[in-house]
Amino acid sequence: MDLLLIGPPGVGKGTQAARLRQTLDIPHLSTGDLLRRHVSEGTRLGAAAATHMRRGDLVPDELVTEMALGQILGPPCAAGVVLDGFPRTPAQAEALDVALAAHGRRLTAALHLNAPDRTLLRRLTGRRTCGGCGDSYHLDTRKPRTPGRCDSCGHRLVQRADDTAETARTRLAVHTRQTQPLLARYRLAGVLQEVDGCGDVGDITQRLLAALAPHTMQSSAC
Ligand code: AP5
Numbered sequence: 001m002d003l004l005l006i007g008p009p010g011v012g013k014g015t016q017a018a019r020l021r022q023t024l025d026i027p028h029l030s031t032g033d034l035l036r037r038h039v040s041e042g043t044r045l046g047a048a049a050a051t052h053m054r055r056g057d058l059v060p061d062e063l064v065t066e067m068a069l070g071q072i073l074g075p076p077c078a079a080g081v082v083l084d085g086f087p088r089t090p091a092q093a094e095a096l097d098v099a100l101a102a103h104g105r106r107l108t109a110a111l112h113l114n115a116p117d118r119t120l121l122r123r124l125t126g127r128r129t130c131g132g133c134g135d136s137y138h139l140d141t142r143k144p145r146t147p148g149r150c151d152s153c154g155h156r157l158v159q160r161a162d163d164t165a166e167t168a169r170t171r172l173a174v175h176t177r178q179t180q181p182l183l184a185r186y187r188l189a190g191v192l193q194e195v196d197g198c199g200d201v202g203d204i205t206q207r208l209l210a211a212l213a214p215h216t217m218q219s220s221a222c
Contacts, residue, residue: 001026001080001215002072002105004087006182007113009171010124011197012204014136016113017084019205024216027076031068031086033134035059038067056162056170058178061091068092069099080108088179108215110186111208113197117172124168128157 001024005013014030021028035053038046045067049059058064068086071077087093100106115123126139128148132155137144144151162171186192193211197204209216 001108002083002100003080003212004083004107004110004186005113006110006179006186007197008115008117008120008175008179009168010120010127011113011115012123012201013084013113015201016205016208017082019201020082020208023205023209024082024212026080026082028082028084029068029071029077029086030084031064031088032084034067034071035064054161054167056167057174058088061089061095064088065092065095069095072096073099073103080105087182088175090181090185093182093185107186107189107191109193109212110182110191111211112183112186112192112194113204113208114194115197119198120172121165121168124163124171125165127160127163129160131155131158 003020003024003026005017005020007013014032017028017030020026035046035049039050039053040046045063048063052059064086072081072083087096097107122140123138126141128137128139128144129135130137130150130153132150132153135150135152136142137150137157144157148157149155150157162168183192195204195207195211
């Protein structure tokens with residue numbers, strides 16, 4: 001089952017993808033996480049991506065598409081994947097459809113999470129991330145047991161460089177301009193499902209699983 005979580009920055013794609021990975025037992029692929037790893041390891045791709053990411057802009061299609069498809073078509077994702085943050089442009093979506101079709105696969109569902117901008121800005125500016133294991137926290141809604149330290153590995157929590165109020169606003173505008181057009185594509189393909197991204201994290205997971213129920217029942221019947 002190939003699933004796409006689509007939605008604006010801060011809506012909870014990463015949070016929910018991690019929960020779906022556990023429940024559905026399929027890997028989670030976040031292009032944002034992959035790109036941040038390239039940046040921190042100082043690879044050529046990371047150097048090319050860093051300026052775009054710092055500004056809140058998208059990384060050019062050709063860089064992201066090659067990186068993402070390499071993972072999606074690799075053995076760990078052969079039975080399916082939860083995609084988080086890819087595709088984000090029509091060119092990326094086209095490349096994904098072609099690559100999946102060449103391997104006898106197609107997107108099972110595109111789950112569109114949404115929430116008002118003021119909620120998204122609050123989630124983004126309050127997010128703190130573990131510099132060690134990458135776990136995500138929030139100053140108000142997911143506090144660590146020891147302030148500033150990760151519950152899992154004890155590393156220091158840091159604010160992502162693109163989570164300042166100014167860059168978060170740019171990211172929301174970029175999403176509206178470049179990623180929202182994908183909704184029409186997936187609606188037309190009959191795979192788009194709208195899911196409310198407001199409220200309790202567990203309730204949102206239940207909404208996502210309910211939206212996926214026809215597909216999960218189908219695959220367990222096979
Ligand atoms: P990426 O890392 O993908 O960032 P994003 O899409 O902007 O999404 P976020 O990770 O900020 O938010 P999220 O929706 O995952 O929310 P989360 O669950 O963390 O991409 C970063 C950059 O990389 C891009 O700007 C671009 O430059 C580049 N890039 C990546 N992919 C690309 C592509 N395909 N093409 C080109 N460029 C690309 O939650 C956020 C916070 O809210 C957390 O603190 C969380 O604890 C909290 N939270 C979550 N759910 C709830 C809830 N229900 N209630 C209260 N708090 C909640």
